[in-house]
Amino acid sequence: MRVEISTKRIYSDFVKKVEEINGQTLPPCYQCGKCSAGCPMSFAMELLPNQIIRLVQLGLEEDIAKSNTIWICASCITCSLRCPRGVDLARVMEALRLITMRKNIDHVKISEIPQETIAELPQLAMVGGFRKLTA
Ligand code: SF4
Ligand code: SF4
CATH class of the missing domain: 1.10.1060 (Fumarate Reductase Iron-sulfur Protein; Chain B, domain 2)
Known part of the structure; x- marks a missing residue:
């Protein structure tokens, strides 16, 4: 670099x-x-x-x-x-x-996460992840 x-x-x-x-x-x-x-x-x-x-x-x-x-x-x-x-x-x-x-920059685009993934992931993990990775 x-x-x-x-x-x-x-x-x-x-x-x-x-x-x-x-x-x-x-x-x-x-x-x-x-x-x-x-x-x-x-x-x-x-x-x-x-x-x-x-x-x-x-x-x-x-x-x-x-x-x-x-x-x-x-x-x-x-x-x-x-x-x-x-x-x-x-x-x-x-x-x-x-x-x-x-x-206002999100690291993860929630709208791009496949429905099947959302259905499989534990809700608490998702909420924690979104707090960390989205604005
Ligand atoms: S942040 Fe601390 S542990 Fe890491 S390289 Fe620097 S001095 Fe070493
Ligand atoms: S807090 Fe430090 S040791 Fe832990 S994952 Fe982050 S960079 Fe690595």
């Missing part, structure tokens, strides 16, 4: 918004990878949790949006508990989902 680094992006409204929703200034991540090593969903992620935190620090919102990672994250908080620098990555993932949904 080719990344463009600039101070404008690092001090962008996007980074401020992540910190604001997150409720804390992002602590320094030194890319040890412990978050990704313990993540039970990393096998399905296009970008690993440590890569996401680096992209957030660099203000590269578009690159984060191109990957499926924030939607695959199961909010299990393993990454937050493993981080030696106190980065609450699970909350960062939640902040990134909220920022996307506030733009």
